[in-house]
Amino acid sequence: MVIVPRFVESVITTQRSSVYPSTCPPEAEDEVAPIPKTGGFPYLSLPSELRTKIYSFIFSPAPAHLDLDPTIFKIFQQTQLFAIFRVSHQLYREATHHFFSTHTFRIFPTYPGRYFKTKRPLLARLPAQYRDSITSLELRLGPGWNNPPRGWVVNDALGLAECTSVRVLKIFVECDPSDAIYKGFRKSDGFYEEFSANLFDEVMKRVPSIKTVEFDSYPAIKRSGGMMRALEEVAAKYEGKMVIWGQKHGWEKESEQIWLDAVLIHAASQRLSKTVAVLS
Structure with a gap:
């Protein structure tokens, strides 16, 4: 016969919750007053x-x-x-x-893959009311210089007619196939330069609201090269347009700036005396 001492029995019968102090608040403290509902923030009143x-x-x-x-x-x-x-x-x-x-919307896609050759660029996919709000477009030249995609064509389906609020056309030149390093690889002499100039010209015709043309390029592109020469000749055709230069290239060479000044001034005096060229 085993006799259990009394003090052991008292420990066994004691509830565990009474041995250790409780860290949980009582039910009365756990009750939180309901937060009164308020109306929405008057955002449109700002x-x-x-x-x-x-x-x-x-x-x-x-x-x-x-x-x-x-x-x-x-x-x-x-x-x-x-x-x-x-x-x-x-x-x-x-x-x-x-x-x-x-935001600036690119006229023709440049991302490699299926979108590059699509016949429905981003502008063509946007509803007309969205195109009406666009103020800046970009024409990026260089991708597909040896064989431009068939979708790179300025037509009614592109939707430029609805871009009535556009004020700035940015032209970024990635490469100049007239450079000697492209000899033997280009489709023909002057092909891509003429193709690019025609795209630029068609955009200017269909979006008469454009006031500023911004040229920019990678540092390797020369202003005196065939690509820039062809584009600048198109810009000189349109009266009252401002020509500015982007920050990517820098256009830091003084000799090129003097040459460009002469080109634009000559074009202005011969054709459109009101053409403005802002040179930074």
Whole structure:
């Protein structure tokens, strides 16, 4: 016969919760007063300048230049940039106009792959009301210099007729096939230079609202080369257009700037005396 001492029995019968102090608050303390419901934030009552600043923050993840690029599509999906379009009709009108008026849209796709040869560039895929808000377009020249895609053609399907708010056309030159290093590889002498000049000319004809033409390129491109010469001859044809130079190249060589000054001044005096050239 085994006899269990009394003190062991008292320990066994004691509840565990009474042995250690409880860290849980009592039920009375756990009760929280309900938070009164308030109305929505009066966002539309904010000044328009402040709302514009907020739209800039919302769309900041988007790149400055938009194209048919899978990486850009991925950014849109991850950040849900366009969710604000579904809030209300007024927010839709304000946000869409801000987005399309503050980004540069590439006329022809340059991303390698199926989009590069598409017959429906980004502009052609946009509804007409969105194209009407665009203020800046980019024509990037160089991809496909030996065999341009068939979709690189300026026609009615491209939708330039609805781009009535465009003020700036940016032309970026990636390569100049007239350079000696392309000898033996180019389709024919002057082929791509003429092709590029025709694209530029057609865009200028179909978008008369353009006021400024910005030329830029990689540092290896020379102003005195065949590509830049062909493009500048087209720019000199249009009266009242301002020609400026982008920051990517730098255009730092004094000899090239003197040469370009002479070209533009000669074209202005011979054809269009009102053409303005701003040289930085």
